[in-house]
Amino acid sequence: YLKKVPEKRQFRSLAIYNYDAVQDVELSLQVGDTVHILEMYEGRLQIASKHFGIFPETYIHLKEAIVKDRGQHETVIPSELPLGQELTSTLREWAVIWHKLYVDNKTTQFRHVQQLTYSLIEWRSQILSGTLPKDELAELKKKVTAKIDYGNRILGLDLVVRDDNGNILDPDETSTISLFKSHETASKRIDERIQEEKSLQQNLDLRGQPIFNTTHTYSLYVNFKNFVCNIGEDAELLMSLYDPDLSKFISENYLVRWGSNGMPKEIEKLNNLQAVFTDLSSSDLIRPKISLVCQIVRVGHMELKDGKKHTCGLRRPFGVAVMDITDIIHGKVDDEEKQHFIPFQQIAMETYIRQRQLIMSPLITSHVIGENEPLTSVFNKVIAAKEVNHKGQGLWVSLKLLPGDLAQVQKDFSHLVDRSTAVARKMGFPEIILPGDVRxxxxxxxxxxxxxxxxxxxxxxxxxxxxxxxxxxxxxxxxxxxxxxxxxxxxxxxxxxxxxxxxxxxxxxxxxxxxxxxxxxxxxxxxxxxxxxxxxxxxxxxxxxxxxxxxxxxxxxxxxxxxxxxxxxxxxxxxxxxxxxxxxxxxxxxxxxxxxxxxxxxxxxxxxxxxxxxxxxxxxxxxxxxxTKLTQNGRSCVSSTAVSSFFARHP
Incomplete structure (x- = not known):
């Protein structure tokens, strides 16, 4: 249950799970409820101030706050940035309108508000991360306030009057004439913004994202959700990008170590297994086919039936899983929330295959994948197979193609790619090598x-x-x-x-x-x-x-x-x-x-x-x-980074 809260520190928190009270002293929670933490083992719902009680600490997310006028008429002020608070209130207000547009079947407006909302959510994540330098935060603040004002105008909401830095003007401290002039300037600026948006909408490509038009480097974000397979021993999952037409691996591996208990070996990685495959170029995006492949290696005895007196710690081939991601790479599918199931195909031991060949027709055993077949051959067989008898075993992942190199996606998609995200690079260079990319x-x-x-x-x-x-x-x-x-x-x-x-x-x-x-x-x-x-x-x-x-x-x-x-x-x-x-x-x-x-x-x-x-x-x-430094020919060469620097200075 909740830990003791020091008197000088007060918290406002948000319920992240539903909780049904069993005893009178407990407090029921629903996802999204705002909770005011009072003291040691007690809290209350802000929307229903008479409701007090205790609840598990893990069911809420704590946020520091400032409490003014403690007592019956106290006010809880979040200690986060004012811009973050404005973003939160704006998103809540727009969510109601967004739902109404859906109910009224106003598809165009619904999609438009959806894009605006996603942009605000992404920027809010960047602001709350607290990792942005001061100059980048100031630049982002201008983008956020402009987007909020633009969205309020097209939704017919009130116009927020701001100063040059994007701060909301206080009517108690600003003269009527100054408010009028600021209102007039803001209105004109928003009208210009609407015209820009209309022009931009006409130039959108099939992806629906104009940034893809000028991007030369791409990254594929992979969120590993779960792995269900009855192995009985520890396993290693090695995921990579693969071109089935060329039988060639495109990227290095992303490694996941999976325990025999059906969870990651490192418990802190539970629900936090994410990777980004970087350095993909335009030529990679136009490959006729591209697959996400996974090799499952069992770590244990030579055979699963072996006992304690047998050698353990051996890496043994166990199975593969393959998913065609061509539509995602081509931009036809774009939904990082959707979970994709990748069926598991087990690999048979060579001794098993030899036994089957003695007992049964070779035609039957041709469907069995042997443990010593080349990995590329195994993947190609699974890709060519119309159906895989997976018996409910496999991987669950979510995927999203991101425009930009690693530094760019960490900045633009900080809610997806952070410092804990594994980085799997392409086995080759992107189209443009940026100065400073020493490899x-x-x-x-x-x-x-x-x-x-x-x-x-x-x-x-x-x-x-x-x-x-x-x-x-x-x-x-x-x-x-x-x-x-x-x-x-x-x-x-x-x-x-x-x-x-x-x-x-x-x-x-x-x-x-x-x-x-x-x-x-x-x-x-x-x-x-x-x-x-x-x-x-x-x-x-x-x-x-x-x-x-x-x-x-x-x-x-x-x-x-x-x-x-x-x-x-x-x-x-x-x-x-x-x-x-x-x-x-x-x-x-x-x-x-x-x-x-x-x-x-x-x-x-x-x-x-x-x-x-x-x-x-x-x-x-x-x-x-x-x-970027070594050469494979006998001639002296200029490093790629130097060439990139030259063209950056002489466009």
Whole structure:
């Protein structure tokens, strides 16, 4: 129940949930009721001053206020900005008229008032956030008062007379002549505004928002509402934008960690899972198709039926969810309040599929998605399927396309995008790179591998561990980012596929390190068999390693595209010694260019030999570098930010 209120601090509050009183000492509340907090465990409804009682603190939102003339005729004055109070009273007044327009079926006026109301709600959120600098607040104040005066005029309401700063004039302190002149000036200004609005309405495009006409960068806002799925273990949900025609991921991942109890792992993120996919360009908006895809990774045992003596903490493929968002990206659908259901499609274990193929016709199993199918193939299958037997399992999200880059949407849509909103960037640059947008992101995708089973009767359960090290072998802490929404990790562990000789991962992570450190750093990949039995798993050591340098000897960065890495085998200690392996070629292309290294070069690494000569193991990755400073050609280059700055100064 309510905490004690200090005598010098008084509160006015608003009911945010309905509450039905059970006892006489309690106070019933309805959403929207204004409540005056009196003291320790007591409050009263302002609209019915005789009604006193207690109620749970969580059912109201507290707002500080100033109480004048305490007692029977006391006055409660909110301590918020006068402009915020005016916005609140205006919105309440317009809401009644808006409802009447709907009842009277006056569609055009109804839509017009709706747009005005949404603008005021958005600006009110910005003002109440308290994050605007003084100059921006003054500029916003002018926009708000102009919009209020304009709305009052078209609705036939009283005109509010203001001074040059937008403050309401006090008739007790202003002369009649001054009031008349101010009224005349305001009326003329509003008439001009009405003419501007009429011209603006004629220029609206199909989106209904004129700002889209001149915008070159866009952002997609995603509000993750809920995930319903009977997993029984913790899970990771990796959401990204995907082009099904090109089978290409457009953005980096937005990561949500979901607990086995059906709620976010971090309880403070409950009802606060939001992300914005930024840097989308005009060319992205005209893609024939674009999807929001989600990969669900189970974190636990090798199989769900495994018990306590089995290995836990393994990342296992579990399912996917796909939604076609083409209409939203094209601007045909625009409603951030609407919740969209994205059906869940489970992935079957490879052993299950093999059993089905022995028992039943292959025609039946063709509808089953195997755990080792490439992720792009899985998504394309789900997209092509007319129906998904989701059994009520899936994700609920709300979406909205926002015009502008991250800084712009944080300013214009502060009620949606705030400091807690995760930011997932495009794996590429927007059409225009603004001055000051310094970026140094290296995207690494684990594509596929082939690993000899050795002395085992069945293929290995291979787990890839990726890390970033400098030339001395020092680990770069928290340099790897599996997805937006969480800080980086020092080591990234891949999904484990059960008894698969040629695993296909298609897992993308972002590597973020300081530009000056790139020339000294490399990526290291170690390969380990994971046993489902915990006792055996503890004794398993890495059976191989691969690496790739981020910068070439000529000073250029690693080229974009696929890289076939050499898998080295041998002494585990030497696998961890950067001074040992950095002298060796890291890719098969490098070996071919050097016409294969001589035996002498490898003698000092006893039992540490390249795959090419000793085994059939192989490992393939892909890299994409998004940097405003680094270049991938041998020529000197001017950074993108410098070019943008030049054109900004010389339009």
């Amino acid at each position: 140094n992101d290296i995207y690494v995708t684990l594509i596929q591998g082939e690993f000899d089973k050795g002395k085992k009767k069945t293929p290995k359960n291979v787990e890839v561990t990726m890390s970033v090290h400098d030339e001395d072998g020092n680990l770069q802490e928290k340099a790897i980012h599996p997805g937006a929404g969480y800080e980086g990790v020092s080591e990234y562990k891949s999904v484990v596929y059960y008894q698969v000789k040629q695993p296909c991962w298609y897992e993308t992570v972002k590597v973020s390190i300081a530009i000056e450190e790139v020339s000294r750093c490399h990526l290291r990949f170690t390969f380990r068999h994971r046993s489902s039995q915990e006792s055996r798993d503890k004794s398993e050591r890495a059976f191989g390693m691969g690496f790739v340098k981020l910068m070439n000897a000529d000073g250029t960065t690693l080229r974009d595209g696929k890289h076939n890495l050499i898998v080295y085998k041998g002494d585990n200690k030497k696998m961890e010694d950067a001074k040992c392996y950095l002298t060796l070629p890291c890719t098969k292309t490098e070996v071919e260019e050097k016409e294969a290294p001589s035996g002498k070069n490898l003698h000092h690494l006893a039992n540490f030999t390249p795959t090419k000569d000793s085994t059939k193991d192989s490992f393939q990755i892909a890299t994409l570098i998004c940097s």
